[in-house]
Amino acid sequence: MPERTPYVAGNWKMWGSQAEARDLVAAIAPRVPAPAEVETAVCAPFTALATALEAAQGTDLAVLAQNMHQAQGGAFTGEVSAPMLTELGVQGVVLGHSERRQFFGETDRALQEKVPAALEAGLRPILCVGETEEENEAGETQRKLRQQVQEDLNGLAPQHLAEVVIAYEPIWAIGTGKTATAEQAQEACAFVRALVGDKSKEAAAAVRILYGGSVKPANAAGLMAQEDIDGALVGGASLEAESFLAIVEAAKGG
Numbered sequence: 491m492p493e494r495t496p497y498v499a500g501n502w503k504m505w506g507s508q509a510e511a512r513d514l515v516a517a518i519a520p521r522v523p524a525p526a527e528v529e530t531a532v533c534a535p536f537t538a539l540a541t542a543l544e545a546a547q548g549t550d551l552a553v554l555a556q557n558m559h560q561a562q563g564g565a566f567t568g569e570v571s572a573p574m575l576t577e578l579g580v581q582g583v584v585l586g587h588s589e590r591r592q593f594f595g596e597t598d599r600a601l602q603e604k605v606p607a608a609l610e611a612g613l614r615p616i617l618c619v620g621e622t623e624e625e626n627e628a629g630e631t632q633r634k635l636r637q638q639v640q641e642d643l644n645g646l647a648p649q650h651l652a653e654v655v656i657a658y659e660p661i662w663a664i665g666t667g668k669t670a671t672a673e674q675a676q677e678a679c680a681f682v683r684a685l686v687g688d689k690s691k692e693a694a695a696a697v698r699i700l701y702g703g704s705v706k707p708a709n710a711a712g713l714m715a716q717e718d719i720d721g722a723l724v725g726g727a728s729l730e731a732e733s734f735l736a737i738v739e740a741a742k743g744g
């Protein structure tokens with residue numbers, strides 16, 4: 491089985507003036523481990539990307555965007571394309587975050603085009619999937635994950651599957667302080683890996699699957715010690731250098 495390098499990304503969401511981004515990256519970037527040990531990234535708002543990239547220059551901290559449009563360019567007012575991001579030096583992009591699905595009408599149909607468009611431009615996508623609280627309580631977690639993984643990765647040739655990072659983020663655990671237990675998270679991440687395995691066994695062994703949803707320094711090690719959890723997508727705890735770095739540290743043993 492291939493060794494999967496742990497991956498920890500901080501999703502700042504709609505937070506971060508340029509000054510705040512510069513300070514936070516300056517505090518984090520010089521202290522992240524070599525990418526062979528743990529890959530690290532921050533996902534900044536569009537307006538702070540250039541500043542974050544400048545502050546991260548010469549370090550191993552990657553800078554990612556939080557969304558993009560699937561087209562290369564065109565009459566799509568207010569949107570940003572993958573080539574616009576790569577021109578800046580951005581290395582990846584979060585796609586299908588539940589907040590985009592819930593509040594901004596992001597669809598599986600659009601994601602089917604966004605995932606290959608990101609890879610084609612040289613951006614590593616972090617594709618987010620996860621169920622709502624009602625779906626969880628109705629025992630529909632697997633149905634939801636199957637639908638999202640199958641549809642969102644449908645446009646991708648099997649040899650590119652392992653280039654995608656998948657984040658399992660149960661919506662009921664996001665920003666609520668209500669983390670999934672390590673066992674719950676492991677079960678869902680193993681299921682996501684099996685879904686990738688339906689498309690390619692090699693990709694399933696190699697693809698990184700992260701857990702996201704109220705990850706904190708106190709629960710990070712337990713989550714990332716699970717067999718099928720290869721890292722974390724961190725919201726609130728990524729806005730403070732020490733807590734983000736403590737989660738990165740916990741990934742070393744994961």
Ligand code: 13P
Nearest residue numbers: 501664665703704725726
């Ligand atoms: P919190 O860590 O704040 O729960 O956010 C998780 C998340 O949505 C990361 O993308």
